[in-house]
Amino acid sequence: MYELVMSDNSAIDSTVFTFDSAAGTLTTTTSDGGKIGTYEMKLTAKYGATYTNVGSVEFDFTIDPCEATSLSLSTSPLPKVQYTLG
Numbered sequence: 001m002y003e004l005v006m007s008d009n010s011a012i013d014s015t016v017f018t019f020d021s022a023a024g025t026l027t028t029t030t031s032d033g034g035k036i037g038t039y040e041m042k043l044t045a046k047y048g049a050t051y052t053n054v055g056s057v058e059f060d061f062t063i064d065p066c067e068a069t070s071l072s073l074s075t076s077p078l079p080k081v082q083y084t085l086g
Helices: none
Strands: 002-006 017-020 025-028 037-047 053-063 069-072 081-085
Touching (some): 002 017, 025 053
Parallel strands (some): 053 081
Antiparallel strands (some): 017 025
C-alpha cells in the first residue's frame, strides 16, 4: 500500500497531481503556468501481512514547462532524487 504526500505531510495538489496507489504512478496535468516549480514529496510504502512494515523516500518533482507527464515510482528503496519532467 502506497501513500504520496508533500514532504511536510500535507496533501498533494489534486488539481495538478493524480497518484494511483495500486499502479504506483504519479501523473501531472496542468496548463497553469503558476504551477511551474519544484515540489518536495514523500512516498510511503506499508507492507507485510498487516501493513506494519513502513518505508519511505523523499524526492523532488519538478514541473517545467507545464505539460502532461507521468512518472512510475519504483518499489525498491531509493535515496532522495530529483525528477525533472518536461
